[in-house]
Amino acid sequence: MSVTYQAVGWNRQKKIYDGLLASGIVLYLAIFLGLGGAVHPNATIETLLIRAMGTAALLLLHVILAIGPLCRLDRRFLPLLYNRRHLGVTMFGLGLGHGVFSLVQFHALGNVGLLTSLFTSNTRYDSLAGFPFQALGFFALLILFLMAATSHDFWLKNLSPAVWKRLHMMVYVAYALLVGHVTLGALQSETSPFLAGSLAAGLLTLIALHVTAAHREGSRDVSAVDAGEFAVIPEGRARVISMDGERIAVFRHQDRAYAVSNVCAHQNGPLGEGKILDGCITCPWHGYQYRPETGAAPPPFTEKVATFATEIRHGRVYVTPCTGRPHG
């Protein structure tokens, strides 16, 4: 087994994608500054930049949060998922620009430090209309910084996928903070229905996409495959079944059923012909091992095989086609 990892390399497709992303952002900022200057001739360039970068970051965050469910609903969106981390880092850069310009614009002229001013100039936490919304933006930016700083595969490997994923799920906290930041901040003074309507539309679109994608997957889970009688599977051994063209090994271990892909991650050995040794499924070819609960090789090894949810009903084992945590 190996403890090495293969980072996703920089390739032509990623370069084209990043080129389009950079061009799009430059175009957006230019249009915003041009139109903003025409509509609000008294606004300073700093104010326009703050608004341009803030709206660009928020727009990009909505795109980023929509990519996951879109890919589950339609596989044609998968190229976006492949490049999502670059979008995230770019969005953080725009948010950072918005934050730094705002700090300087609104807090640099006092006799206290920038951050001290940010947290002490307004302490009306009991008021919705006068809420210190900038603090919400600061904490959201802090989360986005942690995510951008750990976005490389190096951190995915060193923090472990579970910790990394938990950290990156903080994006939902950041999103909630930013909705608060905008509604309690910009939307208190900017009363244009277009701005409030845009944010509401973005929010409702994201909620609808995520809930729809989850429901569609949930309905797929219902069609469990009958893997036969549980009692006839010897303890520590497996029965191999075929499901959606994939071979699945259904193991019996301590009176529970566990289903994993029949294909060993090493050299495609038949895991279902192996047995459970020391609590691990052991490949009959070269002895590679995987925990039946998670499909993961015991530390420090990092190989994994897919697992499938199982259920025992009336003495028979049922395996659901989507991958998941085994039980039963």
Added chain:
Amino acid sequence: MIQPLRRAHYRVWLALAVLLPVLFVAAIAARRDPAPRNPQLHWEQYR
């Protein structure tokens, strides 16, 4: 492996689906009329 993660995402979005619209509506409802423009004040001259 992936399914518990997707369940966690789904639960988070259910919570956000309740929390964020309430926050949004409450914040818009709490909005006060902006102070009327003072026609005597021409702040541009102080630039």
